[in-house]
Structure formats: structure tokens, C-alpha cells
Amino acid sequence: MMGPLRSTRKTDSPRLSLSRVFLGVWSRAGAAFALLKKFLLLDLLEGLRVTFKAQHPSKIYTEQYPAERPAVAERYRGAPRLNNHPETNQTLCIACDLCAIACPENLIVVGSVRNPATRRKELTTFTYDLSRCMFCGLCEDACPVDALELTQDFELASYTREGLIWDRQMLEEGPRPVRYSS
Secondary structure (H helix, E strand, O other): OOOOOOOOOOOOOHHHHHHHHHHHHHHHHHHHHHHHHHHHOHHHHHHHHHHHHHOOHHHOOOOOOOOOOOOOOOOOOOOEEEOEOOOOOOEOOOOOOHHHHHOOOOOEEEEEEEOOOOOOEEEEEEEEEOOOOOOOOHHHHHOOOOOEEEOOOOOOOOOOOHHHEEOHHHHHHOOOOOOOOO
16 A cells, blocks of 8 residues: 655755845835835936926927917918919819719718810819818829919918808918917
8 A cells, every 4th residue: 555645845945035035125125115116206306307408498399380480391381272364363273073982081062064065064163171181182182283282371371160161262362370479
């Protein structure tokens, strides 16, 4: 008859018990450090140090916006405009509807009527919804006669949603921002 099986593992080794004690002390020290860190707001102080380091007076740049117009990047796409022919002052738009087809947001509506005398389309309505526009420039690229372009005007704010739906007249005139003088 065989006796009870004994484990060959030594559980009472001094090395194992020391590592358990070390881990227990380490975890208690880590918890105490985390509590001390919260109590002393060390993360907040570190963030403030980084902020104030970047706010050195030599690194501060202030624009006097309403009085001085800021420089806009050369490739910036802002307010849309319907261009007119410089001599005849008639719109260059031939009502081909390619800009409306190219627009991924479907925010351009082009209305036209065919003139029986000239057998050409004449532009009657043109609406552009700026509230949904993402200024991608696809409408500008699709226009075969460069009638529609995105300008560098960036002041497009309006108090109503209807103010962001521009008709043909507004697109031909462009935005009229208020110029402040001191």
C-alpha cells in the first residue's frame, strides 16, 4: 500500500517568501505614492509647468483681428463666388449643373431655362447652402468655365440658418463683412 503523495515543491523557501513580502511592500508603496500624488496635485502642477513654459513673452503672438486682417494661407478655400465676365458683367455660369453633380453634400441647386432663340441654357437660379459645405473644392474643379470659385473670404458667420443659404445675387456680390474702425 502506498502512502499519501507528497509534493516535491518547496513552498517554504526563503526566496519565495521574500518576494511575496517585497511585492506586498511595493504595492503598498505604489498605492501610497499614488495617494500622495493625488493629494499634492502633482499632475496639475506638471501641466501648469508645461503651460507657463510655453507662455514666455517672446513666444506670444497676438493678432489685432478686427483692425488688422490676418494673413490667410494661399490655398485656403472659403466663401464661394460666381464670377462674372469682366466686360459684359454677365455671369460665366453656363448652367451645365456639373458643380451640383460633383458636390458630395448635394448642397448646390442650379436652375436653368433653355432660350429658344439662342438654343442655350440660361441660368435662372443658383443656390449654395454654406451650412453644410465642407469646402472641399470639388464644385470649383468640376466647373468647365471657372464660373464658381472658392475665395479666401473667411467671415461667413450668420445668426440664422437662412443666412447661410446664398442665392445667385449673394454669390455674385460675395460676403460683405463689417469693417470695424477704432
